[in-house]
Amino acid sequence: MKEKGILTVVSGFSGSGKGTLMKELLARYPDRYALSISATTRMPRQGEADGREYFFVSRDEFEKMIAKGELIEYAKYVENYYGTPRGYVEKMLDEGRDVILEIEIQGALNVKKLFPDTLLLFVTPPNAGELKKRLVGRGTESMEVIESRMNRACEEAQGMECYDYLIINDRLDECVEKMHDIIRGEHLRSSRNREFIEEIRKDLERLKGEE
């Protein structure tokens, strides 16, 4: 029996380094993980390829995908739609890959509602001071920009306890392994192995009677 992959949603503070973390995870274990590819109605930028960075679709196509329930979640930013096509995710999960999906909290909770087996990971710097340092950047940002980033961080912190695990991103190298450990460990949850439990019970009863 080929083991099914786990849908893993990664969220975290802007400036938590979650992008780098996921990229590194995929690079180290390319056979285990797949990054979910979003569909979007925005135009491709220089160097972006359809089916690699995004699935580029028209507004009409996107709205048809919504209507047909072909998106796990979607959101509209400014004038453009962004969403997660269900087909690609399910194909990868069926192939036994753990699919990594980067979305913000509201989307994460929606996905969890739709797929209760979803694993929710939240990436955070080791403390608030470190986060502010990263948000302030090289000292070239205006007070307004920093303030708006800090406000955003306060909002992002509101949903932290809805996530299954916190990934404290102090050292990238260790952090990638922590994330990998967590996902591997989750495969052994008894709630994800009901079939195994049923099978061993049935077989024990059968073998008890034999010889």
Next chain:
Amino acid sequence: MKEKGILTVVSGFSGSGKGTLMKELLARYPDRYALSISATTRMPRQGEADGREYFFVSRDEFEKMIAKGELIEYAKYVENYYGTPRGYVEKMLDEGRDVILEIEIQGALNVKKLFPDTLLLFVTPPNAGELKKRLVGRGTESMEVIESRMNRACEEAQGMECYDYLIINDRLDECVEKMHDIIRGEHLRSSRNREFIEEIRKDLERLKGEE
């Protein structure tokens, strides 16, 4: 802040190899783990030392421990009491060690009720056939013994889904690392890091106002 240890209860089929597994885990990571030491009213056997294999106590002392709530769980087998002294476990947890406790399912569920943060692990061979092979042993056992072992296994299988994780013991070496991964991963559960979450929120609010 010194991180508190996790109380980890290990149960599993007789013949699942859980004893060997735990011994190996302790041997590999002696600073991280501590094995809970049971108190018992039975007499020490040759080579057993008080405070190492068991805390050897009189029946009177044991019953006083029960009365004072000094045992996390206890049971009586034949004429002797066996139980888990709370003091030793809490001392180890406070020192940041993950405490491993080997007990059967009813005890495990009682411990979980008393300490909801308890992690429950169930060790199982990869399938029922393998388990039967181990229970049959070298072919020197009587039909009655095998039958009684198989009946016991069927009972043991009844509570499997109450455990947090299944440890499928196919290869000892990998299995030890799986167990270690799971326990390390559990330390990152957001439910075990409420203080961290509260602190980062409070600090973000404070830093937002500064400069």
